[in-house]
Structure formats: structure tokens, C-alpha cells
Amino acid sequence: xxxxxxxxxxxxxxxxxxxxxxxxxxxxxxxxxxxxxxxxxxxxxxxxxxxxxxxxxxxxxxxxxxxxxxxxxxxxxxxxxxxxxxxxxxxxxxxxxxx
Amino acid sequence: xxxxxxxxxxxxxxxxxxxxxxxxxxxxxxxxxxxxxxxxxxxxxxxxxxxxxxxxxxxxxxxxxxxxxxxxxxxxxxxxxxxxxxxxxxxxxxxxxxxxxxxxxxxxxxxxxxxxxxxxxxxxxxxxxxxxxxxxxxxxxxxxxxxxxxxxxxxxxxxxxxxxxxxxxxxxxxxxxxxxxxxxxxxxxxxxxxxxxxxxxxxxxxxxxxxxxxxxxxxxxxxxxxxxxxxxxxxxxxxxxxxxxxxxxxxxxxxxxxxxxxxxxxxxxxxxxxxxxxxxxxxxxxxxxxxxxxxxxxxxxxxxxxxx
Numbered sequence: 001x002x003x004x005x006x007x008x009x010x011x012x013x014x015x016x017x018x019x020x021x022x023x024x025x026x027x028x029x030x031x032x033x034x035x036x037x038x039x040x041x042x043x044x045x046x047x048x049x050x051x052x053x054x055x056x057x058x059x060x061x062x063x064x065x066x067x068x069x070x071x072x073x074x075x076x077x078x079x080x081x082x083x084x085x086x087x088x089x090x091x092x093x094x095x096x097x098x099x
Numbered sequence: 100x101x102x103x104x105x106x107x108x109x110x111x112x113x114x115x116x117x118x119x120x121x122x123x124x125x126x127x128x129x130x131x132x133x134x135x136x137x138x139x140x141x142x143x144x145x146x147x148x149x150x151x152x153x154x155x156x157x158x159x160x161x162x163x164x165x166x167x168x169x170x171x172x173x174x175x176x177x178x179x180x181x182x183x184x185x186x187x188x189x190x191x192x193x194x195x196x197x198x199x200x201x202x203x204x205x206x207x208x209x210x211x212x213x214x215x216x217x218x219x220x221x222x223x224x225x226x227x228x229x230x231x232x233x234x235x236x237x238x239x240x241x242x243x244x245x246x247x248x249x250x251x252x253x254x255x256x257x258x259x260x261x262x263x264x265x266x267x268x269x270x271x272x273x274x275x276x277x278x279x280x281x282x283x284x285x286x287x288x289x290x291x292x293x294x295x296x297x298x299x300x301x302x303x304x305x306x307x308x309x310x311x312x313x314x315x316x317x318x319x320x321x322x323x324x325x326x327x328x329x330x331x332x333x334x335x336x337x338x339x340x341x342x343x344x345x346x347x348x349x350x351x352x353x354x355x356x357x358x359x360x361x362x363x364x365x366x367x368x369x370x371x372x373x374x375x376x377x378x379x380x381x382x383x384x385x386x387x388x389x390x391x392x393x394x395x396x397x398x399x400x401x402x403x404x405x406x407x
Contacts, residue, residue, distance in 0.1 A: 015241070034347055034363050064103035064355045067363065068237050069312045069347035090239025097104055 005053040012048065015095070016088020020048040022080040029072035029082040035065055039084045041072060044089060060093040100356040101168065103238075105177045110234060110354075111243045118247070119149070120234050121156050121253050125225075128152045132223055137211060141222035143262045143289075145214070148231045148270030151206050151383040155199035157353070158387055165357040176398035189261075203383070209400040210291050215258030216407055219264070227258055230271035237351060238311040245281045248273070252284035254268030262287045262292065268382050275318065290314065292381065292399065293323050300406045301332035308335050309367070309375050309389065309396070311382035319343055324381055324399060331406055336374035346370060350384035362389070368392035 005011070008052045023045045030042040042060065059073060066086045071085035113122040129152055131325030137145075214221055225362045231248035248300040255263075263286045265271040275288040291333050306328065321342045340346040368389060378396040390397040396402040 016171075034349075035359075059328045061100065061103055064238070065100070065352065065359060067312075067347045067349070067351045069351070070316045071312075071344070071347075074316055074343060087237075087239060092323070094107065094239045094241070 002052055004051040006051050007023055008051040009099055011053070012092055015091040016030075016084050017081065020022045020045050020085050021077045023049065023082070024075060024078055025049075028075050028077060030050060032075050034069065034071070038062065038065070041066065041086050043063045045082060045085055047081070048089075050083070056064045056095065057093065058091060059087075063093060064089050066090075073081055100168065100359070101164065102169055102174075102177065103355055106354050107238045110238065111240045114230070114232060114235055114243060114247055119230055121153065121160065122404045123407065125149075125229075125284075126322065128156075129225055130322055131207040132211075132225060135208065135211060137223040139222045139224055142220040143264045143265075143294075144227065144260045145211065145221050145223045145291075146206055146255075146263045146270065147228055147266050148233075148273070149228065150230075150267040151269055152200075152201050153230075154387045155195045156204050157384070158391075160194045161357055161360075163351045164354065165361075169368070174348055179314045190297070192370040201344050205384070206398050206400055207266065209398070210403040213295055213297065213400060213403055213407070214264065217294060219294050224258070227255060227260070228273075229254070231270045232271045233269045233277075236277060238358060242279075242297070248278055249282045252278050252282040254284065256333045260286065262289075264289055264291050266291050267384075268318065269312045269384070272313045272317050277398070290323075291321055292316075292327050293320065294341075295327055295403075297330070297403070297407055299330045299332065302406050304335055305336055305374075305376045306402070307338060307371050307376045308399075309348065309371055309378055309385055310341055311380070311381045311385050312345060312347055314340070314381065315345035316343050322354060327403070328332060328379075333402075333406075336376050337368055338373060340370055344363070348380075348388045350382075350383075350388045353388070361391075362393050364388050369394075370393045 008009055027042055030039050033040055055065055070083050072079050110120045112122050113120050118362050128149055133392055232244045235244035270372050274286060279285040289368055313322040328335055336380050344368045346368050347363055349360040354359040378394050380389055380396055381399040
């Protein structure tokens with residue numbers, strides 16, 4: 001069973017702009033992402049929204065499949081900046097490794 | 100896929116120790132200017148960020164990564180961070196062919212020539228020309244990137260540099276967007292093709308332009324590159340994913356997963372080959388990756404130099 005961290009979005013503010021809660025999960029980012037078969041980055045953003053901190057750490061390798069191409073950010077209808085959110089998650093994971 | 104931690108810690112260690120992600124001493128990487136007599140001072144500083152110079156080494160290291168991805172040997176990469184950076188860097192430099200190093204340098208000579216022909220007042224200072232640290236930023240090593248960027252921005256500021264010409268999209272983005280944000284130091288940064296003012300030639304040629312993500316989407320300057328080509332009488336074929344909606348070449352994934360990088364590269368190469376015209380790239384990473392796909396591709400500067 002996965003635990004939920006209610007303060008996760010708050011914790012991430014240290015690593016990137018707080019935009020994940022703007023996302024309404026339309027899936028545009030996952031549709032346009034070159035990593036078409038992974039429901040990426042939508043799933044990672046959903047994990048932030050529900051506070052699934054451990055899920056992100058368990059699946060952290062996936063974050064580095066991101067090409068940082070910026071298509072998701074460019075097409076997001078909510079201007080939630082998915083590319084920056086993924087970059088923020090990478091920073092969060094790197095900080096966790098080193099802590 | 101390799102363990103991202105192994106790759107990131109190795110790269111971060113190299114940048115920290117040697118200012119280069121590959122650990123190769125700068126005198127072995129940056130040689131393109133040696134047989135030119137470029138001025139040291141000028142209105143602009145030509146700043147290559149060493150990205151073109153790194154491409155032969157990237158290609159060589161990717162060949163090894165490709166060989167070991169998904170094998171038991173891949174786990175040995177976790178020990179890479181304990182190898183002294185200069186030792187692994189010199190090893191990589193020795194394994195890389197001289198022909199490829201020369202080719203990478205030729206692109207920079209072409210760019211310098213185009214700037215000279217455009218009567219741009221620029222200088223080149225090899226002592227100030229350093230890697231921007233962009234890979235650390237992309238990989239999420241924010242602390243490492245900010246430390247490196249601060250060191251470099253301070254060095255440029257201390258040398259009195261205000262205006263900078265960049266040659267690749269990654270360095271351009273780092274200096275133009277990230278340095279002001281994370282170091283508090285700003286420069287007037289222009290990609291070289293923005294400054295070109297050459298005699299228009301009627302080339303009667305059609306090409307397909309591959310816009311790199313950072314020029315097309317992040318910095319939105321791909322219309323300038325198109326205009327340069329149009330001024331030469333070179334027409335650019337329209338493809339579905341271009342300009343701000345360009346597709347990635349797969350290059351950014353080549354260290355973490357060469358197989359993923361190849362998958363993305365094949366898709367993009369197919370899009371670019373559709374019109375059946377020669378492909379023009381203006382990023383060293385895209386150029387190297389598209390070449391690997393077997394595409395008929397050359398650098399923008401190579402094409403332009405041939406027609407002046």
C-alpha cells in the first residue's frame with residue numbers, strides 16, 4: 001500500500017515553480033510527448049497532485065527518459081508547465097539521493 | 100536504460116573537477132582556433148561553450164554505452180564516479196578519432212568566417228570559452244549547475260564581457276535565460292546566424308531545416324535561420340513538425356538510454372526525409388544524432404560557407 005504525503009506539493013516548491021495543481025489532467029502533454037507509450041508526464045503530475053511521494057521515488061528512473069524538449073509545456077492549455085514540473089522532480093530526486 | 104544516478108554523479112563529478120562533463124582537459128578539446136588569427140578583443144565575444152568540440156567524444160562514449168545498455172556490464176557504471184575525471188577524460192580523448200575532431204573544429208571555423216564576412220566586430224578568448232554546465236541543469240543537478248554557472252558568469256563579467264555570440268542552442272539558452280535567473284548576471288546573447296549580413300546568392304537549392312528544440316521552441320529564433328537561407332535564394336521545404344513545434348532529435352537521451360535516443364531519432368529522421376531534400380541542422384547534438392541515423396545532413400554554417 002502506498003502512503004500519501006499531504007505536504008508533497010509544498011515540499012516540491014523548493015525545486016520548481018508550484019504549477020502541478022494547475023493541471024486538470026487533460027492528457028495533452030502525454031499525447032504530444034515523444035515518449036508516447038508511457039502516459040508521461042501526466043502520470044507523474046497526477047502523483048504530485050495526490051501526494052504520492054513514494055510512487056515518484058519508486059519510479060524515479062522514468063523522469064530521466066524525458067528529453068526536456070518542451071513540447072508539453074508549449075501545448076499545455078492550463079500553462080501548468082509540465083516540462084518544468086518534471087525538471088523539478090528530477091531536482092527533488094537528486095537531492096534525495098544526496099541527502 | 101542505465102541507472103540515471105550513475106550517469107549524473109559521473110557527469111557532475113567531471114564538471115566539478117575539470118569544468119567539462121567528459122573530464123577531458125580543455126587543451127585537448129578546444130583547438131579549432133589555433134591556425135586562425137582571430138582578434139582577442141571586439142564588440143562581441145565569440146563563445147562556443149565547447150559543444151561542437153565535444154561531439155566526437157559524445158559519439159565515442161555513446162558507442163560504448165550502446166554496447167553495454169541492458170547488459171550486466173551496465174551496473175559497473177556506478178564505479179565511474181570514483182575514477183579521477185582527467186584519467187577517464189584523457190582515455191576517452193585518446194580513443195576518439197582525429198578526423199572527427201577536425202570535422203567538429205571546421206564547423207567553428209566556418210562560423211568565424213561567416214561572421215568576418217558579415218563584418219561583425221568580434222573577438223575570441225580561448226581562456227574565457229568554457230562549457231556552460233547545461234547538462235547538469237537538464238539532468239536535475241541544480242546545485243552543481245548553479246555553482247558552475249556562477250563561476251563562469253563571474254569570470255566573463257570580470258573580463259568586461261557584455262555582448263556574446265553563441266553557436267549552439269544549448270549554450271545560447273543557458274547564457275540568455277538561465278544565467279540571469281540563477282547567477283544574477285546578464286549578457287546580451289545572440290546566436291551567430293542572427294548577426295549574419297552576407298551578400299545574397301541565388302543558389303537555386305531546396306533544403307529541409309531541422310529546428311533544434313532550444314532554438315525553435317525555447318528561444319523561438321528559427322524564423323531567423325529560415326530568413327538567412329531565403330536571403331541566399333535557398334528555399335526551405337515545409338514539414339509538419341517545425342519551428343516552435345519541432346520534434347526532438349533524441350540526442351538528450353543518449354547518455355541515459357541510447358536505445359530510446361535511437362527510437363526518437365529514427366522517427367525524426369523519417370519526418371525530415373519526407374520531402375527528399377538535403378537536411379540542414381544547426382545544433383551539434385542534432386547534427387551528430389541525425390548523421391548517426393544515416394540522414395543526408397550537414398550543418399547550416401557548412402552550407403552557407405559553400406555559397407559565399
